[in-house]
Amino acid sequence: MPPPEASPPPPISLSRLLGGHLEAWAASDVLSPSACELILSAVRSAPADVDHRHLPLETLDGGAHLPTAQRVVERLRAVSAYHAELRLQRAFCVRYSGEGDGHAAHRDPCAFTVNVALTPAADFAGGDLAFHPSERADASHSVGHELGGAILHAGAARHSAVPLSCGERCNLILWLDRAPTASIWSAMPPALQARCLRLLDLSSLSRFAAASRSCAEDAAAAPQWASLRRALEPPRTLLARVWGCAECTDALGGVSEEEARRRLAAEPEEARHVPTPLPLSLAALAALHALAAAVDALQRPQRAAPEDLDLAEARRVAARSRVASRVAAAVAAAEAAERGSGAREAAAQERGTIVFDVGRGE
Numbered sequence: 001m002p003p004p005e006a007s008p009p010p011p012i013s014l015s016r017l018l019g020g021h022l023e024a025w026a027a028s029d030v031l032s033p034s035a036c037e038l039i040l041s042a043v044r045s046a047p048a049d050v051d052h053r054h055l056p057l058e059t060l061d062g063g064a065h066l067p068t069a070q071r072v073v074e075r076l077r078a079v080s081a082y083h084a085e086l087r088l089q090r091a092f093c094v095r096y097s098g099e100g101d102g103h104a105a106h107r108d109p110c111a112f113t114v115n116v117a118l119t120p121a122a123d124f125a126g127g128d129l130a131f132h133p134s135e136r137a138d139a140s141h142s143v144g145h146e147l148g149g150a151i152l153h154a155g156a157a158r159h160s161a162v163p164l165s166c167g168e169r170c171n172l173i174l175w176l177d178r179a180p181t182a183s184i185w186s187a188m189p190p191a192l193q194a195r196c197l198r199l200l201d202l203s204s205l206s207r208f209a210a211a212s213r214s215c216a217e218d219a220a221a222a223p224q225w226a227s228l229r230r231a232l233e234p235p236r237t238l239l240a241r242v243w244g245c246a247e248c249t250d251a252l253g254g255v256s257e258e259e260a261r262r263r264l265a266a267e268p269e270e271a272r273h274v275p276t277p278l279p280l281s282l283a284a285l286a287a288l289h290a291l292a293a294a295v296d297a298l299q300r301p302q303r304a305a306p307e308d309l310d311l312a313e314a315r316r317v318a319a320r321s322r323v324a325s326r327v328a329a330a331v332a333a334a335e336a337a338e339r340g341s342g343a344r345e346a347a348a349q350e351r352g353t354i355v356f357d358v359g360r361g362e
């Protein structure tokens with residue numbers, strides 16, 4: 001028997017604070033009060049002559065809190081395919097004490113920042129984290145921070161720590177980067193990007209799309225989409241059916257396209273940023289790619305070997321999205337179809353879902 005898979009970490013629950021190019025989110029209970037207290041006491045016992053603006057986490061308590069920071073990153077990576085390629089680059093604590101102590105407006109040298117409050121709001125006055133939509137210092141949005149909660153933002157979002165009026169404020173800051181794919185891609189000239197895009201097969205394209213927002217947008221514009229759209233016949237109807245299968249025992253057609261759209265619109269906004277006919281999450285996009293590749297393999301078995309499709313990876317990504325998990329079940333049904341219609345129905349029944357025709361006899 002295969003060993004049981006380790007269960008994935010519970011995703012951090014994000015709620016959007018600011019939109020547009022500033023992009024900030026809040027998440028509560030990212031660290032427990034006792035974890036905050038442990039890190040805080042290590043910060044307080046750091047020698048007085050070290051830089052209290054950037055106390056590296058690895059220097060506190062002999063690095064004992066690094067696994068706590070890694071765990072936060074793992075939980076963030078579980079939020080969506082968009083977050084899945086984030087990596088911890090630097091973890092440090094900031095400590096401000098006394099009137100006037102703050103941090104001038106700046107951008108962080110990283111893709112994404114997680115800022116966790118280690119002190120309760122009652123311990124200080126002033127000291128909010130503020131976001132600045134333009135270079136003008138007078139326009140800013142202050143955001144409240146609760147003990148153990150995090151504010152998350154793009155490193156490029158200009159922000160500051162408003163000077164304290166009194167008390168002490170201490171935060172754990174995590175600077176995250178993306179996997180190298182995104183930075184290599186953004187350094188490539190557009191003509192080379194276009195050539196590379198044309199060379200990627202659909203499963204590579206879906207992996208590439210997960211590297212960053214701009215990779216996702218470029219992937220969605222790739223010419224391979226044309227064949228994908230044809231294979232899905234048409235994706236809107238497919239998705240409405242796939243969504244319908246989860247809640248509706250009377251198989252196909254239980255949910256109208258309008259209803260499917262409404263439900264998709266309820267997906268977290270940060271997971272919806274790919275310009276496709278429907279607001280699909282990246283995970284759903286990856287699963288759709290895999291589905292299209294599976295259809296392709298069924299129709300032209302001599303050209304596309306199943307081991308080239310990396311369906312397992314697509315399914316792993318898809319497992320993070322409610323919508324995409326329905327699509328992934330359809331991928332499994334398509335795979336089962338390869339082994340004959342009896343096996344196909346059995347596989348579908350095992351998963352408690354429906355089988356629909358994935359474009360045979362085109």
Ligand SMILES: O=C(O)CCC(=O)C(=O)O
Pocket residue numbers: 053094103108115129159160161171173
């Ligand atoms: O004090 C804060 O909350 C923000 C600190 C910060 O932005 C930084 O250290 O880069």
Ligand SMILES: [Fe+2]
Pocket residue numbers: 106107108159
């Ligand atoms: Fe910063």
